[in-house]
Amino acid sequence: MAEKALLVVYSYHHRNTEAIAKAIAPVLGAAIVKPQEADPNELAGSELLGFGSGIYSARHHASLLDLADRLPHVSGRNAFLFSTCGAPAFAVTREFIFKNHSALREKLVSKGYKIVDEFGCVGWNTNSFLRFFGGLNRGRPNAEDLKHAETFARELQANKH
Numbered sequence: 450m451a452e453k454a455l456l457v458v459y460s461y462h463h464r465n466t467e468a469i470a471k472a473i474a475p476v477l478g479a480a481i482v483k484p485q486e487a488d489p490n491e492l493a494g495s496e497l498l499g500f501g502s503g504i505y506s507a508r509h510h511a512s513l514l515d516l517a518d519r520l521p522h523v524s525g526r527n528a529f530l531f532s533t534c535g536a537p538a539f540a541v542t543r544e545f546i547f548k549n550h551s552a553l554r555e556k557l558v559s560k561g562y563k564i565v566d567e568f569g570c571v572g573w574n575t576n577s578f579l580r581f582f583g584g585l586n587r588g589r590p591n592a593e594d595l596k597h598a599e600t601f602a603r604e605l606q607a608n609k610h
Protein backbone atom coordinates (compact mmCIF):
# COMPACT_ATOMS: atom_id res chain seq x y z
CA MET A 450 0.00 0.00 0.00
CA ALA A 451 1.45 3.39 -0.96
CA GLU A 452 1.78 5.93 1.87
CA LYS A 453 -0.06 9.25 1.59
CA ALA A 454 3.08 11.13 2.56
CA LEU A 455 6.56 9.67 2.44
CA LEU A 456 10.05 11.02 3.04
CA VAL A 457 12.96 9.59 1.08
CA VAL A 458 16.10 10.48 2.99
CA TYR A 459 19.79 9.80 2.64
CA SER A 460 21.81 11.07 5.59
CA TYR A 461 25.22 9.69 6.42
CA HIS A 462 27.84 12.35 7.21
CA HIS A 463 26.55 13.27 10.70
CA ARG A 464 22.88 12.29 10.28
CA ASN A 465 22.10 15.99 10.10
CA THR A 466 19.36 15.59 7.50
CA GLU A 467 17.91 12.62 9.38
CA ALA A 468 17.31 14.96 12.34
CA ILE A 469 15.41 17.35 10.06
CA ALA A 470 13.41 14.45 8.56
CA LYS A 471 12.45 13.31 12.06
CA ALA A 472 11.07 16.80 12.81
CA ILE A 473 9.04 16.89 9.58
CA ALA A 474 7.73 13.30 9.46
CA PRO A 475 5.37 13.31 12.49
CA VAL A 476 3.70 16.55 11.37
CA LEU A 477 2.86 14.99 7.99
CA GLY A 478 2.23 11.51 9.38
CA ALA A 479 4.91 10.35 6.96
CA ALA A 480 7.18 7.33 7.04
CA ILE A 481 10.89 7.71 6.27
CA VAL A 482 12.63 5.41 3.77
CA LYS A 483 16.12 5.29 2.30
CA PRO A 484 16.44 5.75 -1.47
CA GLN A 485 18.03 2.29 -1.73
CA GLU A 486 14.93 0.72 -0.16
CA ALA A 487 12.40 2.69 -2.16
CA ASP A 488 10.48 1.12 -5.03
CA PRO A 489 10.11 3.85 -7.68
CA ASN A 490 6.68 2.58 -8.76
CA GLU A 491 5.33 2.57 -5.22
CA LEU A 492 6.69 6.06 -4.58
CA ALA A 493 4.70 7.36 -7.51
CA GLY A 494 1.55 6.36 -5.62
CA SER A 495 2.28 8.73 -2.71
CA GLU A 496 0.31 11.98 -2.64
CA LEU A 497 3.20 13.94 -1.17
CA LEU A 498 6.85 12.94 -1.44
CA GLY A 499 9.66 14.66 0.46
CA PHE A 500 13.25 14.19 -0.71
CA GLY A 501 16.11 15.08 1.62
CA SER A 502 19.85 14.62 2.04
CA GLY A 503 23.02 16.48 2.85
CA ILE A 504 24.50 18.57 0.06
CA TYR A 505 27.50 17.00 -1.67
CA SER A 506 29.31 18.94 -4.37
CA ALA A 507 26.45 21.45 -4.50
CA ARG A 508 23.66 18.91 -5.04
CA HIS A 509 21.64 16.29 -3.23
CA HIS A 510 23.23 12.89 -2.67
CA ALA A 511 23.67 10.78 -5.81
CA SER A 512 21.33 8.08 -4.49
CA LEU A 513 18.42 10.56 -4.57
CA LEU A 514 19.34 11.82 -8.02
CA ASP A 515 19.53 8.22 -9.28
CA LEU A 516 16.16 7.44 -7.74
CA ALA A 517 14.61 10.48 -9.42
CA ASP A 518 15.90 9.15 -12.75
CA ARG A 519 14.13 5.83 -12.10
CA LEU A 520 10.75 7.33 -11.12
CA PRO A 521 7.93 6.86 -13.59
CA HIS A 522 6.21 9.90 -15.09
CA VAL A 523 3.30 11.12 -12.96
CA SER A 524 0.64 13.79 -13.08
CA GLY A 525 -0.98 15.65 -10.20
CA ARG A 526 1.70 14.59 -7.70
CA ASN A 527 3.35 16.95 -5.23
CA ALA A 528 6.88 16.80 -3.87
CA PHE A 529 9.06 18.93 -1.61
CA LEU A 530 12.80 19.12 -1.15
CA PHE A 531 14.95 19.56 1.91
CA SER A 532 18.62 19.45 2.76
CA THR A 533 21.33 20.34 5.20
CA CYS A 534 24.57 21.82 3.96
CA GLY A 535 27.97 22.50 5.42
CA ALA A 536 28.71 25.98 4.14
CA PRO A 537 29.30 28.74 6.73
CA ALA A 538 25.92 29.80 8.17
CA PHE A 539 26.15 33.41 6.90
CA ALA A 540 26.38 32.11 3.32
CA VAL A 541 23.34 29.84 3.54
CA THR A 542 20.67 32.06 2.04
CA ARG A 543 17.42 30.91 0.47
CA GLU A 544 19.07 31.41 -2.95
CA PHE A 545 22.02 29.21 -1.95
CA ILE A 546 19.66 26.47 -0.73
CA PHE A 547 17.55 26.64 -3.92
CA LYS A 548 20.68 26.50 -6.08
CA ASN A 549 21.86 23.36 -4.28
CA HIS A 550 18.41 21.85 -4.92
CA SER A 551 18.44 22.58 -8.66
CA ALA A 552 19.67 19.20 -9.91
CA LEU A 553 17.06 17.19 -8.00
CA ARG A 554 14.31 19.73 -8.65
CA GLU A 555 14.91 19.60 -12.40
CA LYS A 556 14.77 15.79 -12.46
CA LEU A 557 11.52 15.67 -10.47
CA VAL A 558 9.87 18.39 -12.52
CA SER A 559 10.81 16.51 -15.69
CA LYS A 560 8.96 13.50 -14.23
CA GLY A 561 5.82 15.59 -13.74
CA TYR A 562 6.12 16.45 -10.04
CA LYS A 563 5.06 19.84 -8.75
CA ILE A 564 7.62 21.08 -6.19
CA VAL A 565 5.44 22.72 -3.56
CA ASP A 566 8.15 23.99 -1.18
CA GLU A 567 11.79 23.64 -0.18
CA PHE A 568 13.64 23.75 3.14
CA GLY A 569 17.30 23.90 4.00
CA CYS A 570 19.55 24.67 6.94
CA VAL A 571 23.16 24.22 7.95
CA GLY A 572 24.60 21.01 9.35
CA TRP A 573 27.83 20.00 11.02
CA ASN A 574 30.49 19.52 8.37
CA THR A 575 33.79 17.77 9.02
CA ASN A 576 34.56 17.06 5.39
CA SER A 577 38.23 17.01 4.41
CA PHE A 578 40.57 19.37 6.34
CA LEU A 579 37.66 20.83 8.35
CA ARG A 580 37.89 17.85 10.70
CA PHE A 581 41.21 19.13 12.04
CA PHE A 582 39.41 22.21 13.40
CA GLY A 583 36.28 20.52 14.81
CA GLY A 584 34.36 21.19 11.62
CA LEU A 585 31.96 23.93 10.59
CA ASN A 586 28.50 24.43 12.13
CA ARG A 587 29.13 22.14 15.08
CA GLY A 588 25.87 21.49 16.96
CA ARG A 589 23.69 22.17 13.91
CA PRO A 590 20.98 21.41 13.19
CA ASN A 591 20.08 22.76 16.63
CA ALA A 592 16.74 23.04 18.45
CA GLU A 593 15.89 26.19 16.53
CA ASP A 594 16.60 24.53 13.18
CA LEU A 595 14.34 21.63 14.15
CA LYS A 596 11.58 24.09 15.11
CA HIS A 597 11.93 25.76 11.69
CA ALA A 598 11.64 22.35 10.02
CA GLU A 599 8.52 21.59 12.04
CA THR A 600 7.00 24.94 11.08
CA PHE A 601 7.86 24.25 7.44
CA ALA A 602 5.98 20.93 7.69
CA ARG A 603 2.98 22.59 9.38
CA GLU A 604 2.77 25.11 6.54
CA LEU A 605 2.96 22.31 3.97
CA GLN A 606 0.15 20.55 5.78
CA ALA A 607 -1.94 23.74 6.08
CA ASN A 608 -1.56 24.65 2.42
CA LYS A 609 -2.51 21.14 1.20
CA HIS A 610 -1.41 21.91 -2.33
Ligand SMILES: Cc1cc2nc3c(=O)[nH]c(=O)nc-3n(C[C@H](O)[C@H](O)[C@H](O)COP(=O)(O)O)c2cc1C
Nearest residue numbers: 460461462463464465466503504506507535536572
Ligand atom coordinates in the same frame (compact mmCIF):
# COMPACT_ATOMS: atom_id res chain seq x y z
C1 LIG B 1 32.07 14.58 0.58
C2 LIG B 1 31.31 15.78 1.09
C3 LIG B 1 31.01 16.82 0.21
C4 LIG B 1 30.31 17.96 0.67
N1 LIG B 1 30.00 18.97 -0.22
C5 LIG B 1 29.34 20.07 0.23
C6 LIG B 1 29.01 21.14 -0.67
O1 LIG B 1 29.27 21.10 -1.87
N2 LIG B 1 28.37 22.21 -0.16
C7 LIG B 1 28.01 22.32 1.16
O2 LIG B 1 27.44 23.34 1.58
N3 LIG B 1 28.29 21.29 2.04
C8 LIG B 1 28.94 20.19 1.60
N4 LIG B 1 29.20 19.15 2.48
C9 LIG B 1 28.70 19.23 3.87
C10 LIG B 1 27.38 18.46 4.06
O3 LIG B 1 26.42 18.88 3.11
C11 LIG B 1 26.79 18.71 5.47
O4 LIG B 1 27.71 18.33 6.46
C12 LIG B 1 25.47 17.98 5.64
O5 LIG B 1 24.80 18.48 6.79
C13 LIG B 1 25.65 16.48 5.77
O6 LIG B 1 24.38 15.88 5.88
P1 LIG B 1 24.14 14.42 6.51
O7 LIG B 1 24.75 14.39 7.88
O8 LIG B 1 22.64 14.31 6.53
O9 LIG B 1 24.76 13.44 5.54
C14 LIG B 1 29.90 18.03 2.04
C15 LIG B 1 30.21 16.96 2.92
C16 LIG B 1 30.90 15.85 2.46
C17 LIG B 1 31.21 14.73 3.42
